[in-house]
Amino acid sequence: MSYLVLKNLNKAYEGTIAVNDFNLQVEKGEFISLLGPSGCGKTTTLRMIAGFETPDNGHIQLDGEDITSASPNQRGMGMVFQSYALFPNMTAWNNVAFGLRVSKQPSTVVNKRVNELLDLVGLADDGHKYAAEMSGGQQQRVALARALAIEPRVLLLDEPLSALDAVVRVSLRHEIRRIQTALGITTIYVTHDQEEALSISDRVVVMRQAVIEQIGTPEEIYVQPQTHFVATFVGTINQFPGILKDSKLGLVACHSGDLNLFVPPITDGKVQDGGALTIMVRPEEIRVNKIGTDHDLSNSLDANLKTITLLGPVTRLTLEYHGQSIFADIRTVDRHRFDLNKPVQLSFSREACSIMPKVELSNGDN
Amino acid sequence: MATMKKKGPLPGLFIGGFLFYMLLPIVATYAFSIATRWDRTILPEGLTLDWYKVAFMDRWFLIVFKNSLVLSFSTVIASILIIVPTAYWVHLRVPRARPILDLISTLPFAIPGVVLSLGLIRLYAQPPLMLARTPAMLVAAYVIFTMPFMYRPVVNSLKAVNIKVLTEAAQSLGSSWLRTLRQVILPNIMPGIISGGLLVFATIFGEFTIATFLVGARYKTFPMQLVYYTRRDGRIASAYSVISFTIAWVSSLIILWVAAWGAKRTSGSGHSIKDKDLQINIAGDQK
Numbered sequence: 001m002s003y004l005v006l007k008n009l010n011k012a013y014e015g016t017i018a019v020n021d022f023n024l025q026v027e028k029g030e031f032i033s034l035l036g037p038s039g040c041g042k043t044t045t046l047r048m049i050a051g052f053e054t055p056d057n058g059h060i061q062l063d064g065e066d067i068t069s070a071s072p073n074q075r076g077m078g079m080v081f082q083s084y085a086l087f088p089n090m091t092a093w094n095n096v097a098f099g100l101r102v103s104k105q106p107s108t109v110v111n112k113r114v115n116e117l118l119d120l121v122g123l124a125d126d127g128h129k130y131a132a133e134m135s136g137g138q139q140q141r142v143a144l145a146r147a148l149a150i151e152p153r154v155l156l157l158d159e160p161l162s163a164l165d166a167v168v169r170v171s172l173r174h175e176i177r178r179i180q181t182a183l184g185i186t187t188i189y190v191t192h193d194q195e196e197a198l199s200i201s202d203r204v205v206v207m208r209q210a211v212i213e214q215i216g217t218p219e220e221i222y223v224q225p226q227t228h229f230v231a232t233f234v235g236t237i238n239q240f241p242g243i244l245k246d247s248k249l250g251l252v253a254c255h256s257g258d259l260n261l262f263v264p265p266i267t268d269g270k271v272q273d274g275g276a277l278t279i280m281v282r283p284e285e286i287r288v289n290k291i292g293t294d295h296d297l298s299n300s301l302d303a304n305l306k307t308i309t310l311l312g313p314v315t316r317l318t319l320e321y322h323g324q325s326i327f328a329d330i331r332t333v334d335r336h337r338f339d340l341n342k343p344v345q346l347s348f349s350r351e352a353c354s355i356m357p358k359v360e361l362s363n364g365d366n
Numbered sequence: 367m368a369t370m371k372k373k374g375p376l377p378g379l380f381i382g383g384f385l386f387y388m389l390l391p392i393v394a395t396y397a398f399s400i401a402t403r404w405d406r407t408i409l410p411e412g413l414t415l416d417w418y419k420v421a422f423m424d425r426w427f428l429i430v431f432k433n434s435l436v437l438s439f440s441t442v443i444a445s446i447l448i449i450v451p452t453a454y455w456v457h458l459r460v461p462r463a464r465p466i467l468d469l470i471s472t473l474p475f476a477i478p479g480v481v482l483s484l485g486l487i488r489l490y491a492q493p494p495l496m497l498a499r500t501p502a503m504l505v506a507a508y509v510i511f512t513m514p515f516m517y518r519p520v521v522n523s524l525k526a527v528n529i530k531v532l533t534e535a536a537q538s539l540g541s542s543w544l545r546t547l548r549q550v551i552l553p554n555i556m557p558g559i560i561s562g563g564l565l566v567f568a569t570i571f572g573e574f575t576i577a578t579f580l581v582g583a584r585y586k587t588f589p590m591q592l593v594y595y596t597r598r599d600g601r602i603a604s605a606y607s608v609i610s611f612t613i614a615w616v617s618s619l620i621i622l623w624v625a626a627w628g629a630k631r632t633s634g635s636g637h638s639i640k641d642k643d644l645q646i647n648i649a650g651d652q653k
Contacts, residue, residue, distance in 0.1 A: 050534075050538060051537075052534055052537075071537075072534070072537040073537045073538070073539075073541055073542060074540075075538075076540070077538055078539070079538035081531050081535060083528060083531055085528065085531040085532055085534070086535075087532060087535070087549075087550050088527065088554055089550070089554050098541070099539030099541075102539055102541045102545065143535075146535075146539070147538070147539075149539075150539055150540060156538075
């Protein structure tokens, strides 16, 4: 049996369903992210694990023991909050020592452990500082050390990096992952930032409107999204609605038959011949070339280049094909090869296409 | 400041007039308390500290001073014990009850002391309480009477720090309710408690109406003695007033200082060594 088991968790507030039939099994030492837009129920789920909210029904089991109704201070879960929540009346050192003193550890143990942890988060020399004297990033490191000090059975992080600036956010998220791996600590991480979730998790739970949309490794979530919402929420994706003409060939007619695209053969019967589906292609899977020069890939179409947006190492091209916008990412070093408002050839392989049955062309879910 | 100067002498006149109006009675009381005689001339005829001597030598002085101190301290402690945990709990767990508590806490302002006293006498004189005309009852009445002074600063402090998250952080570290309240919440709302305590203290130390109605001469307080002297010798009464003022002023200074310290602490930077020492002392949690 898994280390942490969440079984049929439900929670509603005054008629509004916050979490609906949530099921998840977490292995010991695993790093799980709960990812979704605000109001999707991810924080409520985390708070139920922490014991700050009581589920309306369902069970939470930790290491074989039912903790559904245990009070928060009996659960042994370290929590890191978005607002850091350091005790303003105590130094960083005393903040980290708090939980150890609560559990009545001898002072030699407290001293040793607090120094170790401050060292671990890179704040060995800042133990004397108060929260008000530290930057947000430093405060969150102290909060992490404080949560780790009690050797928690599960580490819970509630959007810990949302209040920090971009550079600190990236460096601290790598640090969290490094420490988590080093200590082998089971971790549940709540975030609305898909890049964050993909970059540090063993598995990601994508949620929307109180319901789990998909559970999978970052790669599964990104490459094989199971729902339309996951495909559009995680990263950018191009959508081509069409009708399946031949499931064995993987032939799909889009744009009222003006555009034939090939997808991998559909053998699981997810869509029948003649059924509606949407083809989804990531911008980085699309190759951009001069008209009539690329014949290697199964799918090809000509589109007008509308805008060029520099994103850093990649540059995003926005193209227009019969009124539909298509995004394609190219290497930034190649950006001068193309001229605005000129037609270019787009091509992508059939393996780059994932299909969703019967979904309208819209981003209305976001 | 620069804009005030451009507007001419009018603002200065208003401020000057206001200060004159506020300070004149106080200055006059001071002057009267050290005047040999001041009823036949424009300025006092001479200066003396005799009236303070009379005030301090009076066999009642120590008794009424002690009685008023006991009443003030008891009220402060009782109101801290009743109001702080209530405000914390309501703030954390029953936020919907907050407006009700806000309303109740302002009621004492709306009820005149005399009405409150008479109502309380009727209530407390009946069995099983039978507390009428005892200092304990007076303290009970004072807690109600001064509730706004304690409740407001405490609630403001609770709002200034994120009580909910701090409580949850402490709980997740295994801390019990009592420990969380003692080691995390109280130190962080201490500026509010100290301000409230001093306001209550200063108010009760100078309170006359309710004390006279509820216990009267059975438990003589400092203001009662002051009123007694106003009927006999205004100069001794003035000396009493000055002593009373001084206590109120010292309290106010401490409030201002505590408020400045609290503001500094929540605003972030700018800690002096002194601040830190103070924080550690109050937290009682140094390494």
